[in-house]
Amino acid sequence: TKSxxxxxxxNIYIFKTSTNGVLAWEKTIQVSTVDDDVAVxxxxxxxxxxxxxxxxxxxxxxxxxxxxxxxxNKTTGAVSWLKTYGANNQDEKIFDISLSTANNLLVTxxxxxxxxxxxxxxxxxxxxxxxxQFISQLNKPKGVLYLTGLNSxxxxxxxxxxxxxxxxTNLEHMFSVILSKxxxxxxxxxxxxxxxxxxGNGAISIIDGS
Numbered sequence: 001t002k003s004x005x006x007x008x009x010x011n012i013y014i015f016k017t018s019t020n021g022v023l024a025w026e027k028t029i030q031v032s033t034v035d036d037d038v039a040v041x042x043x044x045x046x047x048x049x050x051x052x053x054x055x056x057x058x059x060x061x062x063x064x065x066x067x068x069x070x071x072x073n074k075t076t077g078a079v080s081w082l083k084t085y086g087a088n089n090q091d092e093k094i095f096d097i098s099l100s101t102a103n104n105l106l107v108t109x110x111x112x113x114x115x116x117x118x119x120x121x122x123x124x125x126x127x128x129x130x131x132x133q134f135i136s137q138l139n140k141p142k143g144v145l146y147l148t149g150l151n152s153x154x155x156x157x158x159x160x161x162x163x164x165x166x167x168x169t170n171l172e173h174m175f176s177v178i179l180s181k182x183x184x185x186x187x188x189x190x191x192x193x194x195x196x197x198x199x200g201n202g203a204i205s206i207i208d209g210s
Contacts, residue, residue: 011029012029014039014077025077027079040093041094043098045126048071048072049071050070051070051071052068052094053094054068065086065092065093067094067109068083068084069107069124092110094109095110095141095142096143096144098153100146100168103127104124104125104132105123106123106168108144110140121135121136121141122134122135141155141157142156143185143197143198144186145195146168149193152168153168154186158181158184161200163186180203182200183199195207
């Protein structure tokens, strides 16, 4: 939604409705006062909602982005906490988030900070947004999925088309499945215990999640 900031830029807009579509609340969240804020993904937690995305010009120049996580109250939509992650003169964006049973948030994203190798999978505390752990050996990770039964994390890379299975406790690599490039979507069917991965030019692969 448009804001009244210095550049009439975009802000994050969220709303909640009842099951029959009646508006319960709506909120506009401004992160940067001079440039665009973009929401990419969201996750419901026990006491609210967490939104992942990016914002322009908080920790750097006008053309650069910083990662953003925002937690809102479930009843009112009020902001519980807001975190930006990034460095001056560096570019960072969040692509996807997923909640684990340990009440940690798993975040995939991109950064060109030295040492992050242009990619990022990080684990954040949902109570305050603090980073608990990150790994950087992935090739443009996009989709992320946590499976309770396996206590494992699945991540797909758009760069090399690999789907990785990691231990949720320490993000240690367990195995990988080779798909095609541009893998970016992960969905899980709890009935069949199958993982569906979107990749390539409209392809869908199925992985046994049992």
